[in-house]
Amino acid sequence: xxxxxxxxxxxxxSIATVSFVLNGTKAVTEPTRKRVEAxxxxxxxRRNPAGSALARGRTDIIALLYPALQRQLHAxxxxxxxxxxxxxxxxxxxxxxxxxxxxxxxxxELTRSGLIDGVLLMEVQLEDERVxxxxxxxxxxALIGRTQDPTGLPYVDIDFEQTVVSGIEExxxxxxxxxxxxxxxSGPSTLHAYGAIARASRTFRDTIAQSGLxxxxxxxxxxxxxxxxxxxxxxxxxxxVTAVLxxxxxASPGFMTGLRQAGTLVPDELSVLSLVSSDTVASMCDPELAxxxxxxxxxxxxxxxxxxxxxxKPDSALPHRLVPCQMVPGSSVxxxxxxxx
Amino acid sequence: xxxxxxxxxxxxxSIATVSFVLNGTKAVTEPTRKRVEAxxxxxxxRRNPAGSALARGRTDIIALLYPALQRQLHAxxxxxxxxxxxxxxxxxxxxxxxxxxxxxxxxxELTRSGLIDGVLLMEVQLEDERVxxxxxxxxxxALIGRTQDPTGLPYVDIDFEQTVVSGIEExxxxxxxxxxxxxxxSGPSTLHAYGAIARASRTFRDTIAQSGLxxxxxxxxxxxxxxxxxxxxxxxxxxxVTAVLxxxxxASPGFMTGLRQAGTLVPDELSVLSLVSSDTVASMCDPELAxxxxxxxxxxxxxxxxxxxxxxKPDSALPHRLVPCQMVPGSSVxxxxxxxx
DNA sequence: TTGTATGCGTTATCAA
DNA sequence: TTGATAACGCATACAA
Numbered sequence: 001x002x003x004x005x006x007x008x009x010x011x012x013x014s015i016a017t018v019s020f021v022l023n024g025t026k027a028v029t030e031p032t033r034k035r036v037e038a039x040x041x042x043x044x045x046r047r048n049p050a051g052s053a054l055a056r057g058r059t060d061i062i063a064l065l066y067p068a069l070q071r072q073l074h075a076x077x078x079x080x081x082x083x084x085x086x087x088x089x090x091x092x093x094x095x096x097x098x099x100x101x102x103x104x105x106x107x108x109e110l111t112r113s114g115l116i117d118g119v120l121l122m123e124v125q126l127e128d129e130r131v132x133x134x135x136x137x138x139x140x141x142a143l144i145g146r147t148q149d150p151t152g153l154p155y156v157d158i159d160f161e162q163t164v165v166s167g168i169e170e171x172x173x174x175x176x177x178x179x180x181x182x183x184x185x186s187g188p189s190t191l192h193a194y195g196a197i198a199r200a201s202r203t204f205r206d207t208i209a210q211s212g213l214x215x216x217x218x219x220x221x222x223x224x225x226x227x228x229x230x231x232x233x234x235x236x237x238x239x240x241v242t243a244v245l246x247x248x249x250x251a252s253p254g255f256m257t258g259l260r261q262a263g264t265l266v267p268d269e270l271s272v273l274s275l276v277s278s279d280t281v282a283s284m285c286d287p288e289l290a291x292x293x294x295x296x297x298x299x300x301x302x303x304x305x306x307x308x309x310x311x312x313k314p315d316s317a318l319p320h321r322l323v324p325c326q327m328v329p330g331s332s333v334x335x336x337x338x339x340x341x
Numbered sequence: 342x343x344x345x346x347x348x349x350x351x352x353x354x355s356i357a358t359v360s361f362v363l364n365g366t367k368a369v370t371e372p373t374r375k376r377v378e379a380x381x382x383x384x385x386x387r388r389n390p391a392g393s394a395l396a397r398g399r400t401d402i403i404a405l406l407y408p409a410l411q412r413q414l415h416a417x418x419x420x421x422x423x424x425x426x427x428x429x430x431x432x433x434x435x436x437x438x439x440x441x442x443x444x445x446x447x448x449x450e451l452t453r454s455g456l457i458d459g460v461l462l463m464e465v466q467l468e469d470e471r472v473x474x475x476x477x478x479x480x481x482x483a484l485i486g487r488t489q490d491p492t493g494l495p496y497v498d499i500d501f502e503q504t505v506v507s508g509i510e511e512x513x514x515x516x517x518x519x520x521x522x523x524x525x526x527s528g529p530s531t532l533h534a535y536g537a538i539a540r541a542s543r544t545f546r547d548t549i550a551q552s553g554l555x556x557x558x559x560x561x562x563x564x565x566x567x568x569x570x571x572x573x574x575x576x577x578x579x580x581x582v583t584a585v586l587x588x589x590x591x592a593s594p595g596f597m598t599g600l601r602q603a604g605t606l607v608p609d610e611l612s613v614l615s616l617v618s619s620d621t622v623a624s625m626c627d628p629e630l631a632x633x634x635x636x637x638x639x640x641x642x643x644x645x646x647x648x649x650x651x652x653x654k655p656d657s658a659l660p661h662r663l664v665p666c667q668m669v670p671g672s673s674v675x676x677x678x679x680x681x682x
Numbered sequence: 683t684t685g686t687a688t689g690c691g692t693t694a695t696c697a698a
Numbered sequence: 699t700t701g702a703t704a705a706c707g708c709a710t711a712c713a714a
Binding site: 354355356357358361367368369370373392394395396397398455 | 699700701702703705706707708
Binding site for chain 2: 001044046047048049050051053054059061064066077078081082084085086089094095096097098099112113114115223224225250253254257260261280281283284285286288
């Protein structure tokens with residue numbers, strides 16, 4: 001563990017010069033820089049993060065604050081973690097996992113710990129006291145998700161509105177005019193829940209109304225089992241519906257199973273399009289689902305970039321970035337066979 | 342951001358005394374301790390990690406080193422991350438995510454960075470140059486998984502041997518004597534791959550041989566699609582097999598779909614038991630799978646404990662902990678209907 | 683262009 | 699039992 005002192009001695013310069021070379025802080029003549037660099041290489045010098053942090057007042061560590069109490073963190077969450085950590089690394093930061101219940105005082109704990117320079121907050125709710133806590137504090141942060149009114153807040157989120165509209169268009173293009181929207185009405189628990197559900201369902205209702213379509217919302221808990229029950233009863237309860245938008249990844253395989261057991265043919269009798277889902281889950285279904293892929297990796301990157309930008313360029317514009325899901329075709333969607341075809 | 346100086350001044354003592362109180366380093370009389378504690382509370386004092394790290398030569402941060410190139414990190418991985426981070430927090434450490442390709446020099450990078458006190462290495466392979474790199478270095482570490490010969494290495498792993506044996510027993514108890522073992526023969530990519538596959542398949546062969554049963558291994562890639570193809574052909578290719586052990590979580594839903602499409606009834610004609618799986622995936626299948634649950638949370642905790650113990654008690658015994666999967670009943674397993682019943 | 687010297691916040695040694 | 703004080707490794711204002 002060579003120190004700057006060691007490098008300085010080896011190169012025959014002062015410790016300050018080593019610092020200048022290391023950080024590019026000030027100009028250094030070519031020959032001396034060469035000497036310093038040679039010395040660093042020879043000694044295998046690595047800057048000590050603790051010393052650096054102490055002197056600079058920054059640790060170059062950001063925290064990914066995620067809900068520890070969450071019942072189900074699905075595959076999307078993992079993709080998200082991974083890309084966030086990778087991006088942080090690329091930009092010279094480290095990312096620590098910070099499990100937390102959804103309480104404001106934990107935010108204060110974290111921001112006052114002095115360990116981290118910024119916070120990336122997952123699973124933002126429409127009304128979120130943690131966001132208030134962050135807003136009141138001085139620690140840079142960014143949200144994955146949005147509160148009810150995210151004006152003045154730095155965030156990155158899925159464009160649920162756009163995703164729902166695209167989904168509906170996809171179905172309408174195939175002649176569907178009577179569409180169901182399936183999601184958890186009770187209390188969702190997944191990565192994009194809360195705001196996600198609220199925005200998507202509102203968009204569904206609005207779009208249906210504006211375009212003169214028929215629409216209905218269907219409640220379904222976030223488990224395969226709940227999905228199965230709903231699937232079994234679906235035809236019976238909604239005889240006129242020819243297509244379903246399902247925004248409930250965990251329930252989707254069960255829903256498909258339920259449909260099959262009730263003899264409801266997909267896509268012949270009913271088309272199914274899963275919103276905000278993943279290749280993994282979609283391909284586990286029978287038939288394989290057409291779905292709109294959650295941009296998990298992109299959000300991880302963008303979210304990390306957002307926090308780091310807040311830290312390094314506090315005066316830059318607040319990021320307000322929405323990323324829509326992308327359509328992935330599958331065999332669960334087909335033309336309508338409703339009367340009139 | 343009050344410092345020790347501030348606290349000391351407020352309490353009318355020296356900075357050293359504050360340190361003693363804070364760390365319990367030395368005895369302090371009751372009244373002065375009270376005064377110091379009062380001052381800390383009043384100022385909302387929090388120890389500065391950078392200063393502390395510099396003075397102590399320790400950061401109280403551990404790295405979770407996971408393979409960035411991994412194709413599929415499934416639900417189990419998320420449960421693992423989460424419990425590891427929580428446990429670290431409980432013990433006063435932070436856990437940073439450290440994406441890394443599977444290369445030894447990245448280990449050196451990390452251990453020389455000075456940022457972390459210890460490493461938790463995921464996805465250990467039977468022959469693993471990263472493990473060699475860790476072994477040669479001085480940074481405390483623990484493995485999730487095992488190399489070929491893990492003697493002398495601190496590790497925590499799933500007890501694959503026990504899990505396979507239990508799985509076989511479960512089937513034998515229902516009269517099955519002709520059992521298939523399905524896994525990815527090519528190049529597995531999941532959390533417990535490599536060693537996992539090697540150990541499990543060997544145990545399968547050995548157990549079958551020793552107990553006079555009939556057994557066959559079946560190759561299947563780690564995707565639902567691959568599972569489906571194998572499922573469709575299964576009855577035809579293995580007419581005498583009455584039960585399947587499947588150690589390939591991602592393929593399992595597809596496998597069930599394939600069986601169904603080929604008209605192979607589960608469990609009437611064929612019993613299916615999934616090894617090293619999760620509630621989420623098992624319940625996505627039709628019928629819902631009986632499975633052996635991967636002890637992800639427990640491994641996360643134990644792994645974190647293992648590293649931290651290596652850091653704080655270097656002379657303690659090396660942890661060699663194996664945790665078996667636990668049986669979770671499901672409707673995919675039934676008594677054999679083979680000739681002779 | 684390079685060097686000197688101070689401070690960042692804590693810990694721990696040595697005195698008192 | 700408590701207090702001065704010297705590290706810890708680095709960054710930087712100020713001098714040279």
